[in-house]
Amino acid sequence: MKHLLGIKQLSAEDIFAILDRAEVMKKEVLQAGKKDSCLSGKCIITLFYENSTRTRLSFELASKYLGATAANITASGSSVVKGETLADTGKTIDEMGADVVVIRHSASGAPHMLSNYTRASVVNAGDGMNEHPTQALLDFMTMREKFGSFDGLKVSIVGDVKHSRVARSNIYGLKKLGADVTVCAPHTLMPAEIERLGVTVTQDADSAVNNADVIMCLRIQLERQKSGLFPSVREYHKLFGINNRRVALAKPNAIVMHPGPVNRGVELSADVADGPQSVIGGQVTNGVCVRMAVLDMLTH
Ligand code: CP
Secondary structure (H helix, E strand, O other), X not given: OOOEOOOOOOOHHHHHHHHHHHHHHHHHHHOOOOOOOOOOOOEEEEEEOXXXXXXXXXXXXXXXXXXOEEEEEEXXXXXXXXXXXXXXXXXXXHHOOOXXXXXXXXXXXXXXXXXXOOOXXXXXXXXXXXXXXXXXXXXXXXXXXXXXXXXXOEEEEEOOOOOOHHHHHHHHHHHHHOOEEEEEOOHHHOOOOHHHHOOEEEOOHXXXXXXXXXXXXXXXXXXXXXXXXXXXXXXXXXXXXXXXXXXXXOOOOOEEEOOOOOOEOOOEOHHHHOOOOEOHHXXXXXXXXXXXXXXXXXXX
């Protein structure tokens, strides 16, 4: 693996290899003192052109736990504001000897383009509405920890599917792993022809979560919407929000996931977000493990 640009490019075997490595990282690094030297001498640069809490921090922590040198650039603090192109930024980073560049960008395909201008491995940390592969990998790790297998696992993805790179990466991966995926959103937040990806499509949140093993809530991405795509947040929450009544329609041992950041009272209620079936905190922890695994595998 030279780059990690998307889940679309990975096979089921690739995904399992990353999850296996992430589990080892969890036991041997995160739960046992947070120190390893497998990235000693390596230089990891995180290049975030969009805001982030979880992804950026977990890549930086993963780099540091594994002994790498880590540095970060944000768009506002870089020469992008002076007109520097992504290609020139890539070449500049290259000249400094980076081994891995982790990039988040509002434009779909930006990581793919950057990979043409650097000798470093490129990791997609979220590109526009396209993919967020390490988010999907941490989601898979969290599901596998709970259920052991993906065969026939019933995963219901509810929320702003149209603007969601998390949804796309999860759908690509879950279909390869053997899960049954249902997506649920208002018509205005559902991509055209999404059923071509092999998912069940519904606008009825109750039927979407019925008998589900996993309820994956998606954030309403107001920053990617050019005009109001639903009448009101209150109405959205009533029709599509995940509350305790809807969680009760899923299997008794179902888990509730959310990539974060969470809008309590919009895509899910506060008592569900903080309730016993929520694994949102575990997803964050697994994010560090998956990112350690990816950095390790890309540099060896
Ligand atoms: N899930 C996710 O990508 O969160 P951040 O935007 O905080 O990185």
